[in-house]
Amino acid sequence: MLVLISYDVNTEDAAGRRRLRRIARLCSSWGQRVQFSVFECLVDNAQWLRLRAALTAEMDPEKDSLRFYLLGNKWRGKVEHLGCKAAYDPEGPLIF
Template sequence: MFYLVSYDIPETRRRTKLAKILEDFGDRVQYSVFECILDEKLLGKMIKRIQEIIIAEDDSIRIYSICAGCEKRIEVMGKGKVSKIENIYVI
C-alpha cells in the first residue's frame, strides 16, 4: 500500500529523529513529507517508532493511505517523481 506521511514538529531534535525514522520506511519528497510503500507489518513498525518519540500535545503527524486507483492519478508538477517499488534482482 502507498502512504503519504507529513509532519509538523516544532522541536528540532524530535523533528530530526522523526525524519530519520521515516527515511527507514520511505522517500522524502518534500521537507516534511514522505512517500512510503509498506505492507501492514511495516506500517505497524513505523507507527510504533513514531509513537515512541512524539509528544501528542505538540506534534502533528498525518499518515494518508493512497489506494492504487488514486496513486495512478498523482500529478507531480516541477521536479521530483512519485516513489515506486523497484524491481530488484539478486544473481
C-alpha cells in the same frame, strides 16, 4: 501499500529539534522524502504498524502533529506530480 506521511514538529527547544531529526530519520529509513516534511513510504501492513508505532512514540502529542494518508495498493492513479523535483517510482529499481 503507499502511505503519505507529513509532520509538523515544534522546534522551539532542543527536545523539539531532536524529535524532528528522529522523526525525519525514521521516515527516510522507510520511504522517500518528497517535500521537506512529507514522505512517501511503500510498506506492507506489518511494516506500517511498526512505522506508525515508532513515529507516535517519538512525537509529543501536545506540541507536534503527524498526518498519515493511506493510499493503498492502487496508489498510481491517486498521485500526480508537477514541478521541478524529479518524480520517482517507489516500486521501480534502485540504482546506487
